[in-house]
Amino acid sequence: MxxxxxxxxxxxxxxxxxxxxxxxxxxxxxxxxxxxxxxxxxxxxxxxxxxxxxxxxxxxxxxxxxxxxxxxxxxxxxxxxxxxxxxxxxxxxxxxxxxxxxxxxxxxxxxxxxxxxxxxxxxxxxxxxxxxxxxxxxxxxxxxxxxxxxxxxxxxxxxxxxxxxxxxxxxxxxxxxxxxxxxxxxxxxxxxxxxxxxxxxxxxxxxxxxxxxxxxxYVDEDEPVRKRTSGKDTPEDKKLALVTVAQEAVPIQMLPADTPLALKRKTSKKRLRLPAGSDDEIVEKELDVADLVLEAETIGAVLHVExxxxxxxxxxxxxxxxxx
Known part of the structure; x- marks a missing residue:
């Protein structure tokens, strides 16, 4: 040998x-x-x-x-x-x-x-x-x-x-x-x-x-990410870009005095998905209509294939x- x-x-x-x-x-x-x-x-x-x-x-x-x-x-x-x-x-x-x-x-x-x-x-x-x-x-x-x-x-x-x-x-x-x-x-x-x-x-x-x-x-010195492959390798340059999400401003509305309850603020759910095999596959973020702008930084998830x-x-x- x-x-x-x-x-x-x-x-x-x-x-x-x-x-x-x-x-x-x-x-x-x-x-x-x-x-x-x-x-x-x-x-x-x-x-x-x-x-x-x-x-x-x-x-x-x-x-x-x-x-x-x-x-x-x-x-x-x-x-x-x-x-x-x-x-x-x-x-x-x-x-x-x-x-x-x-x-x-x-x-x-x-x-x-x-x-x-x-x-x-x-x-x-x-x-x-x-x-x-x-x-x-x-x-x-x-x-x-x-x-x-x-x-x-x-x-x-x-x-x-x-x-x-x-x-x-x-x-x-x-x-x-x-x-x-x-x-x-x-x-x-x-x-x-x-x-x-x-x-x-x-x-x-x-x-x-x-x-x-x-x-x-290949071993990542900081935090190795292990992924088993079967036939196809995941490209190292595959990244997930999270775009900036903005909510339209809601104008102030005048309500009649006899309105029994204030309108409930609505929320919408945005589901952000990371590449398959990532440690955190799904991240959920609640976005409130009172927020005018939600800025999300671009995340690059480089997977090292083992x-x-x-x-x-x-x-x-x-x-x-x-x-x-």
Whole structure:
């Protein structure tokens, strides 16, 4: 791969000790997987379930050893040094300026956008959009970037336990890893496996496509405006001009003394529309007939088009990624 930043990122990811977990066997045993998750729970810190009527127990030690995950190092990501966080805030920045640890993904350089997507789907197992960088994932990426020793066995096993614990908001995942654990469990006949879709495995070609797409991303330093496009780009010079609106002066009228009520002043509504996709699509302004002139300044709303993609966009699905 010619992209130096991507090469360095993947080398750091391998060195972190996560390669055995994310690059494991890609055989799928769907029926056994569904049954395991349906019956799974946590007892005394161990994930237990039944598959084909047989008990299955997965401890932290078994989980870590199966995927050769490090069992030494930080168990609390917040213990990472402030010096490394400050260095990462600048190194991850698309513009070379300090970014927040909770930021929009588009504010980051391509390699760390991709790493954010990988961790979001394959490690922290987040459902939905990956547009925002969370503080937790920022700390994970900083540890990987800085070569910090992390007890990934304990951290990932905790996420695994949350998946089968009722009342947690943890999305379920680790499909490949659970299938590996079930395949190694004694006494289970899992039958024929289903091949993991090749398009969902990150390759050099897929990374190249990711890079070419992300070249079009532009970040406004002041207030980025994000707009997804489908086929047609919005012209940058498309602006909305608000014309000056004037009300005709109403002459004073003499009313008879016996008129019971004064005429009610009428109001008219003017609806000002901004371009589709703007944060404020409709602005309503009440205009009173007592106002002789309402002057509206010309507003130029320049939309910067972002044609970014995520790992799930590349691989055409929402299932887990396998970086092996």
């Amino acid at each position: 010619d992209h130096e930043g991507m090469v360095s990122m993947f080398e750091a990811l391998v060195a972190s000790g996560l390669s055995g977990f994310m690059g494991c066997s890609s055989a799928l045993f769907e029926a056994a997987l569904v049954e395991f998750l349906h019956n799974a729970s946590v007892r005394d810190g161990i994930v237990v379930s039944t598959v084909q009527g047989k008990p299955v127990a997965i401890s932290e030690e078994l989980f870590a050893s199966t995927f050769e995950l490090p069992m030494e190092g930080l168990t609390d990501l917040h213990e990472v040094s402030q010096d490394l966080i400050l260095e990462a805030r600048r190194a991850f920045s698309y513009r070379g300026k300090m970014i927040s640890t909770s930021c929009k993904k588009r504010e980051m350089v391509s390699e760390f956008r991709l790493l954010n997507d990988i961790l979001a789907k394959s490690v922290t197992v987040k459902a939905g959009s990956f547009d925002a960088m969370t503080h937790e994932r920022f700390l994970m990426i900083a540890d990987i970037y800085g070569g910090v020793s992390v007890n990934w066995g304990r951290l990932l096993f905790k996420i695994f336990k949350d998946m089968v614990t009722p009342m947690t908001r943890q999305a379920r995942g680790y499909a490949m890893q659970i299938c590996v654990l079930l395949k190694n469990a004694p006494g289970l006949e899992l039958g024929e496996s289903k091949e993991f879709p090749p398009l969902k495995i990150i390759t050099t070609k897929i990374v190249g496509t990711y890079l070419s797409k992300n070249k079009k991303i 044609d970014s993609i995520e790992v799930v966009d590349i691989t055409e699905g929402q299932e887990e990624l396998d970086t092996g």
